[in-house]
Every structure is written in C-alpha cells, then in structure tokens.
Amino acid sequence: MKELYIYGASGHGLVVADIARDNGYENIIFIDDGKNEYPTFEDIKDSNNIPIAFGIGNNIIRAKLYEKVKKEGFNLATLIHSSSIISSSVCIEEGTIVMPNVVINANSIIGKAVILNSSSVIEHECKIEDFVHISPNVALAGNVNIKELTHIGIGSCVIQGLTVGKNSLIGAGAVVVKNIKDNIKAYGNPCCEVEEL
Numbered sequence: 001m002k003e004l005y006i007y008g009a010s011g012h013g014l015v016v017a018d019i020a021r022d023n024g025y026e027n028i029i030f031i032d033d034g035k036n037e038y039p040t041f042e043d044i045k046d047s048n049n050i051p052i053a054f055g056i057g058n059n060i061i062r063a064k065l066y067e068k069v070k071k072e073g074f075n076l077a078t079l080i081h082s083s084s085i086i087s088s089s090v091c092i093e094e095g096t097i098v099m100p101n102v103v104i105n106a107n108s109i110i111g112k113a114v115i116l117n118s119s120s121v122i123e124h125e126c127k128i129e130d131f132v133h134i135s136p137n138v139a140l141a142g143n144v145n146i147k148e149l150t151h152i153g154i155g156s157c158v159i160q161g162l163t164v165g166k167n168s169l170i171g172a173g174a175v176v177v178k179n180i181k182d183n184i185k186a187y188g189n190p191c192c193e194v195e196e197l
Contacts, residue, residue: 005044006055007065009055012057013056020079052069052077066131081100090110104116105124107124114128114134124143125143134146138157141160150168152170153169164176165183176190178190184197
C-alpha cells in the first residue's frame with residue numbers, strides 16, 4: 001500500500017490529500033504540530049521510510065518545515081494532479097504541489113516545495129524559486145522570475161521578462177508591469193509597491 005504523510009491538516013492539507021489520492025497514495029496520514037487530534041512530527045520522525053508532502057500554504061513555515069524534515073532524513077513527495085499540462089522540458093524539484101488544471105510550458109524551472117495552485121499558467125522559460133506560492137488563476141508570461149518565499153495572489157498576472165523579488169507579496173488581481181523589489185507588498189492595476197515587509 002502506497003503511504004504518505006501530509007504535514008498540515010487544514011483546508012490546504014485536504015486539497016493536497018486529494019492530489020495525493022490522484023497520484024495513487026492509498027494511506028494518507030495527516031500530521032500537525034498544533035493542539036489537535038493529529039500526530040505531531042515528533043510522533044512520526046522515526047518513520048522516515050514514508051514520504052512527506054506539505055499541506056501548509058505559508059511560505060516561511062513551509063521553508064522551515066522543509067529543513068526540519070530533510071534533517072530527519074525524510075523524502076519529500078512531489079504531487080502533480082493528472083489534469084495538469086506540463087511540458088516534457090520542465091524541471092520540477094522535490095516537495096512541489098501542482099494542483100488541478102495547471103499549465104507549465106517549455107523550459108520552465110520550478111523550485112523546491114512550491115505551490116502551483118489550481119488553474120495557474122506558467123509560460124515558457126519561467127523560473128519559480130523555492131517556497132513560492134502561486135495562487136489560483138495566476139498567469140505568468142514567458143521568462144518571468146519569481147524569487148524565493150514570494151506569494152502571488154489569486155487572479156494576478158505578470159507580464160513577460162519581469163522579476164518579482166524575494167519574500168514579496170503580490171495582491172489579488174494585480175497586473176505586474178515592472179520588476180518588484182525584495183520584501184515588498186504590492187497590488188493594483190497596474191501593480192504598485194505599497195510597503196516593505
């Protein structure tokens with residue numbers, strides 16, 4: 001029987017579980033370090049023969065958990081929903097979750113523990129660095145670079161050739177028409193930097 005731990009038992013974890021079932025995992029065990037009925041990481045850390053997927057939407061927490069589980073020798077599952085369309089020239093690193101109806105086109109590179117949420121479109125030659133969250137219905141034009149720990153809000157779009165800096169937050173529905181610096185909150189159409197994070 002194919003088994004999987006999902007670290008995080010909230011709503012995002014439930015979506016990850018659906019994708020895991022789509023990937024043939026039959027026994028899914030939620031773990032969570034909160035005060036609830038689920039086992040904690042300490043409870044399972046001696047069972048590193050079972051892979052882990054992350055059901056955590058927060059980029060910073062997901063990055064910390066990545067280091068924690070790797071230190072204990074766990075393998076990270078990369079889960080890709082069967083409805084996604086992914087070019088054979090795409091590179092996807094470990095721990096990434098690709099949700100239903102995502103499109104990833106030629107020569108794009110997707111980093112570690114990235115979330116590509118439902119119906120997002122990643123065009124040719126994009127680079128999405130580690131621990132990024134791309135929300136539902138986001139469209140990235142060709143040659144876009146999203147730096148690590150950044151969150152792109154639901155329904156946003158980024159025009160071709162731009163870079164969105166590290167640890168930035170792009171608000172829902174934003175239209176990004178110029179480069180965004182590191183550690184910036186930005187939103188609007190056209191997207192404007194509004195404050196430092």
